[in-house]
Amino acid sequence: MFSQFTLQDLGSLGEFVGALGVVISLIYLARQMIQNTTSVRAASFNSMTENSIRLLEDVFPNPEFAEFLHRAQSDPSGLTPAESIQWNSYMTAVFRHFGNLVYQYRVGSLDRQMWEAYRRTLKEHLRAPAWRTWFEANSHIFSTSLIEQVDKAVRELDEEARGTGEPAGEPVRS
Numbered sequence: 001m002f003s004q005f006t007l008q009d010l011g012s013l014g015e016f017v018g019a020l021g022v023v024i025s026l027i028y029l030a031r032q033m034i035q036n037t038t039s040v041r042a043a044s045f046n047s048m049t050e051n052s053i054r055l056l057e058d059v060f061p062n063p064e065f066a067e068f069l070h071r072a073q074s075d076p077s078g079l080t081p082a083e084s085i086q087w088n089s090y091m092t093a094v095f096r097h098f099g100n101l102v103y104q105y106r107v108g109s110l111d112r113q114m115w116e117a118y119r120r121t122l123k124e125h126l127r128a129p130a131w132r133t134w135f136e137a138n139s140h141i142f143s144t145s146l147i148e149q150v151d152k153a154v155r156e157l158d159e160e161a162r163g164t165g166e167p168a169g170e171p172v173r174s
Helices: 007-056 063-074 081-106 112-125 129-141 144-164
Strands: none
Touching (some): 063 129, 081 129, 112 144
């Protein structure tokens, strides 16, 4: 039975089996990449959530820090020199966090639904005039992408305020 096959036939069969092996390997690698991408996105999201929580950790168990934040957001000019350093450090950390979220969304590690939730959070923070003022004074240390997102949120807030007759930067009451 095998005597009917020529050396050329066996060579062709070998090429076919080799090509089939390559295709199977590529399919396997593609599936592994999809699984790894999902795992990386999940780990990335978990890290972003942990960063969000870390920024809040000092607020809810520590009434003194919560009071400090309230005073800083109400009138940053009334802070002591040490409190000003705290305020600047806190704001830098918060905006670095949002800068990371903008980047993660831009590169596809954060899906649109989650990005929109974080964007709304950023916008809510920017309702406080102290947040806007701080960012305007320090925007040069952040990415262009974050600056664009903050500018967009501020424009939206200003449009909302014009539509309700309330001053820009103040919370819109319903």
